[in-house]
Ligand SMILES: Nc1ncnc2c1ncn2[C@@H]1O[C@H](COP(=O)(O)OP(=O)(O)OP(=O)(O)O)[C@@H](O)[C@H]1O
């Protein structure tokens with residue numbers, strides 16, 4: 001087998017997954033540029049929106065830096081940071097899958113037995129990432145240019161997305177060499193993507209608008225973020241390709257480090273050594289629930305830290321939102337178009353939007369914990385427990401309980417952190433509403449626990465793709481439904497649409513009850529159906 | 538009453554018919570071999586016996602109950618070692634053993650210590666770094682560390698080296714002496730020959746033969762090997778099937794019923810050397826699958 005064959009076989013093995021990622025990201029790009037072109041055809045409206053965003057640190061934190069007042073700049077401001085983060089996640093999972101993931105499963109051993117260099121697995125995994133990001137760069141550029149944005153800026157945006165993806169591919173490659181498992185490598189590298197997003201968010205929030213209310217200089221933390229580097233191409237404004245060089249240089253350097261480590265270490269070994277395990281289990285490890293908890297708590301901690309960060313941001317940035325906007329009625333009108341369906345004050349909308357993000361994370365955490373059942377079943381570990389005196393229902397309920405705990409692990413820290421942060425900046429009266437806003441996210445998140453369990457019971461082999469698709473579609477319907485002008489009934493299919501956006505809206509008890517009923521019904525049905533089906537390997 | 542009673546068991550996966558009318562009976566206190574080539578349906582049968590798969594037809598009783606309806610009850614009395622053991626990567630082997638035995642009511646501590654020692658097993662390593670054989674040891678130790686009425690073992694030694702194989706044999710004999718029944722699936726003939734009291738041979742989803750090794754041997758031909766005898770005369774003996782020869786020897790197979798007559802004929806040939814071998818299980822097997830090597 002030659003290196004080229006190995007690269008080809010890696011690409012072949014990605015023929016379903018990569019097109020899904022690339023297609024999804026491209027679709028998001030095209031939908032956004034189309035929506036902005038259609039919605040903000042009036043240049044005056046567009047100017048006001050950008051000025052308001054420029055003045056508002058919270059929006060800059062979430063979205064990016066408004067670099068100019070044209071349509072292109074507006075699209076770039078709205079979407080670039082998302083695209084770069086998504087490219088980062090795509091590259092992370094791709095590279096780890098083909099390096100540490102293959103090593104975990106023993107596939108690399110087969111490759112190592114061929115006369116290929118020891119570095120071939122890493123090099124070809126990086127090669128796969130290069131191909132993936134190049135294609136993504138092209139399709140993103142097309143998704144921007146075809147709806148009607150200038151070519152130069154579109155190509156530059158596509159390039160910046162691809163380069164961001166490649167930097168994260170490099171980070172993932174190093175993480176995969178250094179850390180002992182693919183789970184750890186994926187976790188560390190994906191957390192780097194989150195951190196990069198946060199650093200540029202803080203930098204953008206710190207930026208000072210100039211007298212024309214355009215903000216081109218981000219704060220220093222943004223310089224620490226590969227996504228921040230990408231933003232500096234200022235597409236559709238100055239169209240400056242130079243910042244891409246920083247990303248390319250970093251990606252090459254990281255790739256070289258990963259290859260160098262791979263050349264020096266033993267197969268399966270890692271720089272970070274694993275401690276020996278326990279000789280005997282703790283006394284508490286005596287039930288399926290204890291086992292699932294033992295397997296899952298590290299990811300719960302990870303989710304909790306992320307959510308606490310998000311909540312803190314909501315609390316700390318909120319007062320400056322209020323200051324920056326004052327009582328600009330025209331601006332409020334525009335904000336309502338971005339965060340649809342409310343007549344509440346801007347600060348309320350902001351808090352509701354951030355905790356809405358926490359709600360989405362909670363749904364993702366719950367779905368992910370529920371999906372673990374499929375991995376347990378497919379790998380044959382479920383069989384080991386279910387051949388012991390453990391009933392199917394008891395086994396499944398253990399996973400559902402930990403999934404509910406995962407939802408709580410996101411929403412409790414998010415709500416508490418927001419409340420504490422508000423108190424710290426002297427807004428004690430927002431403590432209660434922050435906690436309520438977090439609590440209001442619980443029912444929709446539980447629906448995804450129930451739905452994922454139901455998919456697992458009925459279509460076990462499709463659990464993972466179907467569950468993530470349900471979550472993604474619900475997010476798009478719930479968040480972008482209005483902007484994309486989708487019919488009402490279609491938007492209402494999304495559980496997120498029935499979540500009360502406290503404090504911007506009052507609690508809709510009917511919605512809460514309906515969501516809880518769906519969650520309970522799907523989970524119960526899942527248990528019943530799982531007891532009636534064959535274990536599917 | 539039998540420990541396992543299976544009658545006319547059927548199971549299909551989509552268009553693949555994995556089991557097409559299997560009968561199987563395991564009696565108390567016996568080690569029962571379950572022998573068949575790859576894809577014969579051994580693991581499928583075992584998963585149905587455990588209530589992990591639902592039978593499409595036929596009757597299944599394990600420890601007196603229907604394993605699909607009463608899985609938990611049945612599992613209280615049995616210990617299972619899967620064919621391909623996979624473990625939780627982050628847990629150490631020791632933790633997995635403790636978890637699995639505790640689910641069944643807790644290990645016999647002295648027995649557990651002895652097993653860990655006998656199998657020369659390091660319980661502190663994380664499961665992800667265990668070899669196939671070591672993962673199998675985890676499941677075996679967990680199964681043997683607590684007395685059960687029935688041990689269901691799906692190709693349990695396919696990853697063990699010969700030394701460990703011997704340890705395994707000792708423990709099988711121990712549990713049999715304690716009165717337990719064992720169902721041992723295998724395609725390692727020597728293993729079944731050495732360990733099992735009775736054997737069921739399965740092929741393409743049906744049992745083709747059941748009995749003690751003794752009984753099964755009656756069904757097959759005995760091999761005669763003569764040296765220094767007149768080859769043409771030997772080949773012409775009535776009752777000598779499939780003769781073959783080389784150098785100064787000639788070999789042929791004889792039906793059990795014809796052995797006395799053939800013996801007389803062989804004596805008349807005055808061979809310099811004679812060996813009469815019972816068929817190995819290997820031959821038994823090949824006899825059932827219709828082809829010769
Ligand atoms: N979940 C399944 N879906 C589809 N076909 C299956 C499934 N499980 C088993 N089969 C098929 O059923 C037949 C019997 O398989 P089984 O695993 O029981 O054989 P086996 O005797 O255990 O073989 P081996 O010695 O290789 O372990 C095979 O043809 C197999 O491909």
Ligand SMILES: [Mg+2]
Pocket residue numbers: 579580581620691
């Ligand atoms: Mg098998």
